[in-house]
Amino acid sequence: MTQGRTASIVRNTSETQIELTINLDGNGEVSLSTGLAFFEHMLTQIARHGLIDLHIQATGDLDVDAHHMVEDVGIVLGQALNEALGDKSGLTRYGHAYVPLDEALSRVVVDLSGRPGLFYGVDYTRGRVGDFDVDLLREFFQGFVNHGMLTLHLDNLKGENAHHQAETLFKAFGRALRMAVAVDARMGDTVPSTKGSL
Numbered sequence: 437m438t439q440g441r442t443a444s445i446v447r448n449t450s451e452t453q454i455e456l457t458i459n460l461d462g463n464g465e466v467s468l469s470t471g472l473a474f475f476e477h478m479l480t481q482i483a484r485h486g487l488i489d490l491h492i493q494a495t496g497d498l499d500v501d502a503h504h505m506v507e508d509v510g511i512v513l514g515q516a517l518n519e520a521l522g523d524k525s526g527l528t529r530y531g532h533a534y535v536p537l538d539e540a541l542s543r544v545v546v547d548l549s550g551r552p553g554l555f556y557g558v559d560y561t562r563g564r565v566g567d568f569d570v571d572l573l574r575e576f577f578q579g580f581v582n583h584g585m586l587t588l589h590l591d592n593l594k595g596e597n598a599h600h601q602a603e604t605l606f607k608a609f610g611r612a613l614r615m616a617v618a619v620d621a622r623m624g625d626t627v628p629s630t631k632g633s634l
Contacts, residue, residue, distance in 0.1 A: 441617075443519035445512045451504040452496030458516040460617050462489030470494045470509060472502055474568040475576075478606040479509070485535075485610030506572040510579030517584045521617065524548060529628040531616030535608035540595030542604035544612040547587040550634040554581040557591040558605065560598045570598055573605070586616075 441460040447453075464484040468476040470492060483490040490513075496505045521527070531546040542558075554577055560570045581588050590609065595601035620628070627633055 441520045441522070443516040445516045445519070447508060447512045447515075449508070451500075452494060452508040454492065454494040454496075454508055454512050456494075456509070456512045456516055457489075457491040458513070458520055459489035460517075460520050461487075463487055465489040465491075467491040467493075470505055471496075471498050472505060472568065474565050475502070475506055475509075475572075478573070478602060481603060481606035482610040482613070485607045486614040488610070488614070502569065502572055503575060507575040507579045510576035511583045514580040514583030514585075517580075517586075517617075521548065523627065524550075524634045525625045525627045526619050526621075526623045527628055528616055528618045528620045528623075529634070531612035531614065531618075533608040533611035533615070535604045535611060537600045537604045537607070538597070540597060540600035540604045541593045542595075542601070542608045543589075543591045543593055544605065544608035545589040546609075546612045546616040548585075548616050548634060549587045550585050551587060552582045552585055553587040554578050555587075555589045557589075558601065559592070560601055561596055562598045565599045565602065570602060573602060 444457045446455050464487050466480050466483045470476055529548050534543050556574050590605055592601045
């Protein structure tokens, strides 16, 4: 496992322009500019609870709606994770977490499998938090999974407040990802798979 697990990705399309830097061995520092305050609040949960440094500078067609921005940030974050992990030798590989917030409770399970798979069990009690459409959170995770090449199970087990539901999901995701990307000293340079690669 090489040290300095960082990556910087730039993505420019006709819809969004994104510059993202990630450090998997950070301490939860964030610098975010997407034009979407609630989304940034959720991204901050990943960084703080995952102890991942995350810097995003993004502009895009928010005059259309937030869909392209949210999905594309997920895509770029997934690309950055995949690059920062390198050949995945020495990884723990699996991670899981349960996180409550008042009445809400979510469970997230991660497998850095090399195979994209999203299993999303969330039924929000309302469609928007402020002016943010919570349906877009699935689009974020779908983009992330497709480009991060991992299997991700996200389940909100209970909740009455949509903000709390979303926040427990992102906090649990940060904690589960932190566990999965951790270096297991006993693995040495071995890739955690009987196939020999992920």
